[in-house]
Structure formats: structure tokens, C-alpha cells
Amino acid sequence: MAQLSDDCFAFGGPLMPVNDTLALLASRLAPLNGQEIVPLGTADGRILARDLVAPLPLPPFTNSAVDGYAIRGADIPVMAGKTFPVTDYVQAGMAARQAIEPGQAIRIFTGALMPDGADTVFMQEDVVVDNAGDAILPPGLRQGSNVRPAGEDIPLGKNVLKAGHRLRPQDVALIAALGMTEVEVARRVKVAIFSTGNEIVAPGSARGEAQLFDSNRFMLSAMASRLGCLVTDLGILGDDRAAIAEVLKAAASTHDLILTSGGVSTGEADHVKASVESVGTLVFWRVAIKPGRPVAMGVIQGIPFIGLPGNPVASFVTFALIARPAIMALAGSPSVPVFPIPVRAAFSYRKKAGRREYVRVNLRHGKAGLPEATKFPREGAGLLSSLVDTDGLVELREETTEIKVGDTVEYISYSSLI
Numbered sequence: 001m002a003q004l005s006d007d008c009f010a011f012g013g014p015l016m017p018v019n020d021t022l023a024l025l026a027s028r029l030a031p032l033n034g035q036e037i038v039p040l041g042t043a044d045g046r047i048l049a050r051d052l053v054a055p056l057p058l059p060p061f062t063n064s065a066v067d068g069y070a071i072r073g074a075d076i077p078v079m080a081g082k083t084f085p086v087t088d089y090v091q092a093g094m095a096a097r098q099a100i101e102p103g104q105a106i107r108i109f110t111g112a113l114m115p116d117g118a119d120t121v122f123m124q125e126d127v128v129v130d131n132a133g134d135a136i137l138p139p140g141l142r143q144g145s146n147v148r149p150a151g152e153d154i155p156l157g158k159n160v161l162k163a164g165h166r167l168r169p170q171d172v173a174l175i176a177a178l179g180m181t182e183v184e185v186a187r188r189v190k191v192a193i194f195s196t197g198n199e200i201v202a203p204g205s206a207r208g209e210a211q212l213f214d215s216n217r218f219m220l221s222a223m224a225s226r227l228g229c230l231v232t233d234l235g236i237l238g239d240d241r242a243a244i245a246e247v248l249k250a251a252a253s254t255h256d257l258i259l260t261s262g263g264v265s266t267g268e269a270d271h272v273k274a275s276v277e278s279v280g281t282l283v284f285w286r287v288a289i290k291p292g293r294p295v296a297m298g299v300i301q302g303i304p305f306i307g308l309p310g311n312p313v314a315s316f317v318t319f320a321l322i323a324r325p326a327i328m329a330l331a332g333s334p335s336v337p338v339f340p341i342p343v344r345a346a347f348s349y350r351k352k353a354g355r356r357e358y359v360r361v362n363l364r365h366g367k368a369g370l371p372e373a374t375k376f377p378r379e380g381a382g383l384l385s386s387l388v389d390t391d392g393l394v395e396l397r398e399e400t401t402e403i404k405v406g407d408t409v410e411y412i413s414y415s416s417l418i
Contacts, residue, residue: 015288017398018321018356021295025325029304031164031332032256034187040175043167045228046185047331052161057151058177062114063092066146069105069127069135070118073143081128084135090115105135114147121146154178164333166228186332191224192251193217194234196244196263196272197310202236215384216261216315220308223319223418224259227327239263244275252280252301256330259323262310272307276300282307288398290357291381292318304330311381317358317393320417338417340395340410347375349403351396358393360386363411373411393417 016024035049064070071084084105088096096115100106105122106115114121120143128136154160160178161171167185175183200214201207214236221231232255237244244263251258263272273296276282282298282305289295291314296307306323308315321338328334344366351357359375366372373394376386392413396403403409 015286015293015355017288021287021322022325025322025329029326029329032187032189032330035184036187037182037184039182040172040180043175043183043185044169044172045226046167046183046188047228047333048161048163048165048167049184049186049332050163051159052175052183054154054156054158054160054178055180056178057156058154059148059150059152062150063148064108064110064112064114064121064146065148066121066123067109068121068124068146069137070100070108070115070121071105071137072100072102072117073119075103076120076141076143077137077139079139081136081138083130084137086129086133086135088115105137107135119144119147166328166331166333188228188230189257189327189330190232190255191229191257191259191327192232192234192255193220193224193259193261194247195236195261195310196239197236198239200236200262215312216308216310219312219316220259220261220319220323223316223324224327226418227324228331229327239271241271241275241278244271245278248275248300248305249279252303252305255303257327258300258303258305259319260305260307261315263307272296276305276307280305287318287322288355289318289321290351290355295322309381312384313360313387314381316387321358324417338412340412341371342408343394343411344370344372345394345403345405345407345409346372347403348405349375349396351401353401354398356398357396358412359396360390361392361394361411362389363391363413371411373409387414390414 038046084103086107087104088106090096090106090108090112092109092111095113096106099116100118106118108121120141122137122141123146126138130136160174195214195217199211201211203213207213217233221233224231234247234251237247248258260272273282276298280298280300282296287293287295291311292309294309295318298305306326308318343363346366349359361373361375363371363373376390392411395410395412
């Protein structure tokens, strides 16, 4: 469980730039203690607890890269084709019955163990087989051609994956190829999530005329689960400061992070601020980001607290750009920077300087097949359709004040954020 000082996030300045916010997270949040060993089949998405060293080379033996005929390099024809008797037949998973002799060829298939003494393979497309079954090999092939040496991919003892790496399907494949059936990973981050506000009710419940169904809690739980977190859904808390404070205090005793939605602005009905301050310390970051300025960070009994905005789009954007790096830091995985893709803007846009903005867009083929971004036709941080019906975000940096059609902008796909 993370144990932080009450003032570790203290910041008394104006709106905090996004980069400063991320730097503060990286400097204050340390990886949690605890590891576990899991079967390889469940390792996808988990954080590697220690460096993984290859216990054997890949490939573990020298093998043929093609279907063809194996010979000794000393026998390669030089000036003209040469006929070789075919003395053996080696399929993948088999071994030659004996070592190759001078002047012989062995029929071999892709992935098969190279016969002792053979070091070169002629592709079957380049070979003529005569009526007697002998192979006529052409001249000019380089010795060692079409052979995969043992350890060509990964040598024995190489550090193939570093601690803190978030395992992907290709990583799982590599671990399996090394013959391992389980792997040591960091324990999952325990995240408590709840929504706040009298204006929302749970889906399936009776909804009052002026109420909305809660969507943020399900979205945030799904996003945290995709990061490998163990999520505790604490439901919806009404606008009751004392009740919110009690839930925060209890959640801090059994979780590594508390994540809320709504109630972190400065309105009279925004009770989360006072609730957090009554059981811990909260400093409003007032991050210079749109959508999503009212993002709160605090500490409750040594456990980090992140309060996200109540509007769904703002909640999505701030989770992806702020809460996600915090979770990865707790999980022991270095934050992987998001690398936007330069695309052509098919829209015009104005913004204030000093604030980073994220515009919801679709990507399409533009002139000469180059990608271009088209803006969602409506504004508003409460429009869930603007997330569902778009492909990603265009990031407009603090110094940018205007975008014109044809300008180059930075595009971030949703797939890279969730």
C-alpha cells in the first residue's frame, strides 16, 4: 500500500500545466510492494516484477530457414551446376539419421534440425531433381545461406524483458518460446471507485425527472481494469460530506488508490473537497487542461486520491492523461509517453493560450491518401456520443491559439490511451 505524506502533492501556484502534473506524479508515486507468480496464460497485461533472462537460446538449435536441400559449404558448386545424391529426408521435429558426407545432399524442411556437417541450404525452387532422384544444385550460393543459427534471435542469458514492463501478447509468446509456464509479476493495484451526486442514479434504478443514469463509474472501472487493476465499485454517494468522508476513510485502509467522479469543482454542492480535507489533505491542482480542468489530487491516510470531473468526456480525458500514468507508477511500470501522429487538420479552431486542449476527431484519408482529422460537429464535455463516434483526440499545446484547415496537428488514437 502506498504511504505518502499529507503534503506530497502540495502546489500553490496557478493552473498547473499538464507536463508539470505528470512530472509531479512520476516523482511522488513509488511502486507498490508485493509480487506474485501467475500462469503464463493469465500474464497478458501484467507488470513484470523482475528482469527476465533467457534460460536457453532462441532458436535452441541450428535449423533450416526454408524447404530445400542441405549440403556442406565446401561442396557448393562454383562454376556450374552439380549433381548430389539425396541420402536422407529430414522434416521439422526430426533429426538426420547420420552426419552428412562430402558430395551428399539431404532433403530438409523449414525448422528442421540441420544435419551434422551441413551448413548451407539450397531452396527447393532453385533445385532440379533428375529421374534418379538426385538433386542438381546451381552455382553461386553463399555458404551459410538459408540457415538459422542457434541463438540467432536471442542468445542464452540475454536480458529479454525488463522489470516494470507491461506484458503484451508478443511478450507472452516470447516467454512461452523460452519454455516457461509461469512468470513473476507485480501485484495488482487495488483501486476504489465511486461516483458522487444526488443528480445520478445507477442504471436499472428508478430515475427521477431531473436525474441521469451514472455512466462514469462504469467507464472508469473498465479503464482501470484494462490496466490490470483490482477494482472495487463503491457505487454512488449522495451529496453528504460526512458520508463521503467515512467511505474515503474506509477505502484508504484497504486500497492503493481512490478514484472518484464528480464533486471536485468549487460549487456549493461539490462536497468531495471538504470530505477529503476532513480525513486527509487535498490540494486542488486546477490542471490547465480542457476538457477536465477540475482535477483534484490528495492523500488520505497515506493513500493517493484522484478526483476527476463529473462530465463524462472530461472524466475520460483526465483518466487517460492523468490517472492512467498514476496507476502505472503505482504498478511499477515506467510511464510510456504518448507519441501523437502528425496529421492534417480538416477543421479550424481557436483556443486560449496557456491551456492544453483535446479535440475529439475522426481520422480519414485526405488528399493524396494522407491522413486528416475531422472534428466532431458539437462541443460539450457531457456528450458521450462524441467519444463513441470518434477515433481519438487532437492535442493542442499550451502555446497554440488557432488551427486552420490544412495545418499539421498532433493526433492521439483512443487505442493508445486505453
